Amino acid sequence: MNTVLAELGRKYVERWVAVLVLPGLLYVAGAVAAHRLGHAHWADVGRLADLPAVGGPLDGRASSWVLVLAVLPVLSAAAGLTARGVAAALGRLWSEPWPYGLRWAARRLTAARAARWQAADLAYRAALEGAGARPPAEVRARIDALAARRNAVALGPPAHPTWAGDRLGVVGARVWAWYRLDVVFAWPRLWLVLTESEQNALRAARTELDTAVTLAGWGVLGVLPAVWWWPAPLVAAGVLAVALRRTRAAVDTLAHLTEAAFDLRAAVLARELGFDVPEGRLSPETGAQVTAHLRKHV
Template identity: 40%
Template sequence: MNTFLAELGKKVAERWLSLLVLPGTLYLAVAAAGATVLRHGDWYDLGMLANHVNRIAARRRGAGQVVLASAALLLGSAGVGLVAQSVGSGVARLWLATGRGPVGRRLTEQRRRNWQKAHQAYRRVLLERYRRQQGWGEAGDSDPLPDSARLLVLRNRICLVEPDRPTWIADRMRAAGERVHQAYDLDLTAAWPRLWLCMPEASRAEIATAQVAFTSACRLAGWGLLYVVLAVWWWPATVIAGAIMGTAWQRGRAATAVLAELVESAVDLYGRDLAQALGLACPDAFTPDHRAALTRMLRKGV
């Protein structure tokens, strides 16, 4: 037991160090160097920064002062890390927002128009290809058609279903539920907690890993927003913030894509197991009758 607790404490300490203290220490260093010493006018003057550090290092300090300064740095770094986590939670809500406000509605409408335009282009090519295959084409219809597969990819880059959210991330998660409903007539929101209990540990671990990756991307975006604050005193912090936010958005999209695919795959693989666990007899195929009965059962008449 003592060995287990020691190992658990070691892992917690490592996680605390990597998630809070190290990024927080870097942030405080940038804040001290850029916002306190360099400022806007001397943003590039590394020589002045080096002289400032040398003056601080030359001051004589007792052991107590060193301990107190180290403790203050450690606590300050952890505190900034906790703030970044809180901001990251807000970023997650923003990325997954339904967008019912005026700005969200405008963004949603723009995404919907882009998707409909791409969808119409894809449909036109499919209809023209079918028309030619049926021999309904005219004499001048010898020009090669655009690549329908490429047009489908362009449409799906916007969203797999018609958009109804202001961000790609929110729509990709919504699309998982829409696609499950279209394929199985199953309410994913009602089914997911029960489906989670039916899944093997390995499958749940894969989904949990994707969720952790998304949370990490949101936390990284939180750090990016904190660097925006430093730009008030040291403008190069905007460059740092832009790089961090861009990386966070790309990681968030990648994690969302993996998570949504895993959720859909879980329904594909374990939907029949869920029906059987709830007492529905489906030894061979998961038929539409089973799906409708399962949805009624999970919703409990609501």
């Protein structure tokens, strides 16, 4: 048991260092460099050469060791925790209902996205209806482009102020429409019938999403050194742009894999619960029975 606890403690420390301390150390070093350069000498990297000697009362070998061994790890961990807190707030704004004080903004953003989706959907349907039974290749290509334009806004009528919220939320709507399965009640049971490789794929997608959102948190936190160094917002904007792109890709991957899990294992779940399901996909009628069984009158 002591060996197990020691191994768990070692892995926890390794993860703590990798997730919090090392990125935080890079951030603290950048903030110190920004403070040293200042607005007037923002590109004078030569001013960083004597950075270890700066610090007033902390000059000297002993004080430098105190700074390196005690102060910097604490500051790095604090920066890491702050970035993860910002990332958690961003994640909630992107995928969950907004707080009460921001509901008015959420309604406006949702309405704007809904208007864009409706306009794109009308253009797609008009092109589809006017194409005829056997449209030429260029017409089919235009119809496909219009469908992609609509789907880039959302796969269905937007109900969330952000793309990520709609992309994750539409999984439940699509599974319900196709199988009559309630995702909230079915997902924990479905997870238990997935193979190890399928579970690992979903875990990897979730980890990639968490990493991308955490990077966005660092991007927001990167604005703070602008107090001393004016290019900081440009660097932060670049980090945030990369994080948003990675987040969009990770959300799309996670949504696809979650829906694929239902496509591949919904019938297996029904059979494991004792329902008579022939080989093939789960029918909506049986799915409705499974949902009623899982809800247990809730």
